[in-house]
Amino acid sequence: MSTFWDRKEKPYILLLFCLPFVWMFSSLLMGQYFPDPGKLLMRLSGIWASVFVVAVMAMxxxxxxASLRFINRYRRFIGLTAFFYALLxxxxxxxxxxxxxxxxxxxxxxxxxxxYVGTLALVIMAVLAITSTKAMMRRLGKKWKxxxxxxxxxAVGVIAHLWxxxxxxxxxxxxxxxxxxxLLMVKIPTLPAYKKFFKKT
Incomplete structure (x- = not known):
């Protein structure tokens, strides 16, 4: 039942995540961003990329x-959407x-x-997007996480890029x-590499 529900609802979730892009594209076609569409569209696309990076980090x-575990099924969608808006x-x-x-x-x-830091963040997200498939998870095994x-x-790159x-x-x-x-302060101290470093020091 859950598999069927996933297949049934995901196109709607995808459409929801694409709405900011549809809004920006339609506004561009209607001439709302002229005479300098590049500057405003860069700002808007950057905002939406950052929004989805926050969503990824919060996942x-x-x-x-317990009551919100259902959102885990959208984890990959959210990550890919963050990459899409960053690439845009x-x-x-x-x-x-x-x-x-x-x-x-x-x-x-x-x-x-x-x-440079913005490009670094984009390159990282590109690598993560490419390796987000189930086939790549199996191929990478323990290296995937x-x-x-x-x-x-x-995420650090996004913060640096903004400031x-x-x-x-x-x-x-x-x-x-x-x-x-x-979110970084909560999660980074729980990373294995972080713990290992501080055990040595």
Whole structure:
């Protein structure tokens, strides 16, 4: 019964997670983001990527609550959605903001070092997305869990990316830090590598 229910409901969950993208895309087609669509779409896609990163990080805690354990069935969906919006954020930067201009991108890499930590977070999420299938779980075996704990490093990258680019408005960096920092503080001390390090010291 649960398997049937999973198959029946997941298309609706997928549609729900795609709504921000549909909203951004339809608004772009209607000309609501002009004359500078790249700047606003980068902000919106970055916000939604961060929202789903928070959701991924919260899963390991929320999913342990007996009445909320049903959300564990969406863990992979949420992770893939975080990667999708992070990738969208990157593509919007390349196409709409930088105009695929290597000169512009090179200049940004020098003047805006926060791009590096954002790209690192994206690369980590890409690796986790590729290895999120059941076939990859079987192939990696015991290595799968340690690999997917790199999501914590990606979350740190998101926080650094947000704070590093702050000029005047710190609201987004503050809001997402209020969610992500406590989740990291709760989870990182429970990691095997963390425990092993402090036993040695």
């Amino acid at each position: 390991s805690l929320v999913g342990k609550v 954020h990157f593509v919007i930067y390349l196409v709409l903001f930088a105009g695929l201009s290597w000169t512009w991108i090179t200049s940004d890499l020098i003047e805006k070092p926060y791009i 340690p690999l997917h704990r790199l999501m914590y490093l990606a 590093w680019q702050v000029k005047d408005d710190v609201s987004l960096a503050v809001y997402f830090s209020l969610f992500l920092v406590p």
